[in-house]
Amino acid sequence: xxxxxxxxxxxGRQYNEACIESLLVQQGGFEVKIIMxxxxxxxGSMQILQERYGTDPRIxxxxxxxxxxxxxxxxxxxxxxxxxxxxxxLLLNNDTEAEPDxxxxxMDCAVRHQDCMIVPKIFYSDHRDVIWSAGGxxxxxxxxxxxxxxxxxxxxxxxxxxxxxxxTGCCLFLPKKVIERAxxxxxxxxxxxxxxxxxxxxxxxxxxxxxCPAARLYHKVGASSKGADSPLCAYYxxxxxxxxxxxHLGWRFxxxxxxxxxxxxxxxxxxxxxxxxxxxxxxxxxxxDYCRKRFGKSQYYK
Numbered sequence: 547x548x549x550x551x552x553x554x555x556x557x558g559r560q561y562n563e564a565c566i567e568s569l570l571v572q573q574g575g576f577e578v579k580i581i582m583x584x585x586x587x588x589x590g591s592m593q594i595l596q597e598r599y600g601t602d603p604r605i606x607x608x609x610x611x612x613x614x615x616x617x618x619x620x621x622x623x624x625x626x627x628x629x630x631x632x633x634x635x636l637l638l639n640n641d642t643e644a645e646p647d648x649x650x651x652x653m654d655c656a657v658r659h660q661d662c663m664i665v666p667k668i669f670y671s672d673h674r675d676v677i678w679s680a681g682g683x684x685x686x687x688x689x690x691x692x693x694x695x696x697x698x699x700x701x702x703x704x705x706x707x708x709x710x711x712x713x714t715g716c717c718l719f720l721p722k723k724v725i726e727r728a729x730x731x732x733x734x735x736x737x738x739x740x741x742x743x744x745x746x747x748x749x750x751x752x753x754x755x756x757x758c759p760a761a762r763l764y765h766k767v768g769a770s771s772k773g774a775d776s777p778l779c780a781y782y783x784x785x786x787x788x789x790x791x792x793x794h795l796g797w798r799f800x801x802x803x804x805x806x807x808x809x810x811x812x813x814x815x816x817x818x819x820x821x822x823x824x825x826x827x828x829x830x831x832x833x834x835d836y837c838r839k840r841f842g843k844s845q846y847y848k
Contacts (some may be wrong), residue, residue: 548577549649550627553640554619555584559591561641561766563598568643570604574650579630580605581623582640585613615736615843616715624730628722635725637718641766643671651761652719655707661727662754664719666761667704678765680704681757682712682745688802689795691742694757705759713755715741717763724753734841738779739786746794777828778847784810784832789841 551569555562562582569580584592584607592607599605608622620637627635634656636649645651648666655664668679680695681704691712695704718741728748731740748755791802810829817825831846 547634547653548579548630548632549634549636549653550623550630550632551578551580551636551638552620552623552627553580553582553638554616554623555582555587555591555640556613557587557589557591558640559587559589559594562591562595564643565638565640566595566599566605568646568648569638571646572644572649573647574653576649576653578604578649579627579632581608581626581630582606583608583610583619583623583626585610585615585619613843613848615733617731617733617735617740621730621733624725628725633722635720635722637715637720639716639765641671642668642716643764645762648761648763651758655756655758655761656719656721659754659756661721661723662756663713663724663748664756664758664761665710665713666717666719666763667700667757667759668714668716668763668765669700671764671766674764675700677704678767679714679716680759681708681710682714684711684745687798688805689746689791689798690805691745704757707759708757710755710757711749712745713741715744716765718744724748727751728753734789735786736782736841736843737786738782739790743790743793746790750794775822775825777824778844780825780828781832781844781847784829785836785841785844786832788833788836 553565566580572578592609595607608626610619624635652664652666665681670676670678677695677698677700679693682691682693684691728751732743735743745755792799795802814826814829
């Protein structure tokens with residue numbers, strides 16, 4: 547059984563080695579290849595990886611000439627995994643660390659639920675008994691996604707394997723048959739909501755998603771986007787939330803727009819009170835670029 551693990555790197559010098567080391571000691575006897583796709587990092591991270599792992603056949607690096615975004619880089623990795631002949635593909639954030647049995651547990655779940663996408667139980671890296679995501683669900687009318695169990699201490703309350711409505715892009719375990727049916731990630735998103743769109747797409751196609759609590763992962767939340775309270779984050783959320791829901795809500799989209807407008811107004815009001823005018827400006831720019839159909843990489847936030 548061949549499993550390709552796709553890691554996307556963008557100035558992740560402080561995260562890469564811990565993630566890779568946790569993958570190199572995985573149990574199960576699978577043939578594992580780690581494909582690191584670099585979005586033109588400038589922190590020397592790829593030079594460090596070349597020096598440490600350059601002769602290891604289990605690790606392959608792909609160097610892009612610019613930062614093309616999370617979706618594009620993952621798609622490059624997926625195509626390379628296909629050329630290698632991977633049976634399963636794990637899309638994984640490089641700011642994570644896996645338990646040694648992560649792949650075994652994910653594979654066990656994948657065998658029980660044929661041709662489905664699988665996600666693990668994800669904890670905060672600095673509070674390893676606190677849950678960041680125990681799968682995700684989606685609200686009925688406006689299709690807003692949320693992480694189940696967010697910020698809850700793990701007491702076994704989410705130890706039941708179950709079908710879910712939303713899968714976070716932090717860690718997605720996919721049989722090649724699912725990718726062949728559903729295609730690749732949508733590169734218009736660049737950053738944020740590509741996982742939501744993919745979850746909605748799979749749901750529409752009748753492809754199930756399952757939460758596997760026996761598989762455990764630790765996540766350094768916000769490492770790839772400079773934190774949730776940043777103009778970059780505010781811009782891509784404002785723009786991509788609209789794009790994703792316009793694609794998938796159909797007749798419910800006007801209802802969502804009412805909620806979206808109120809939600810962004812409240813956020814902007816709070817940011818003004820807090821003296822964070824840059825977040826308000828980023829939100830305006832995100833909405834304006836959505837209206838002009840300017841997607842992909844922002845000209846403002848890089």
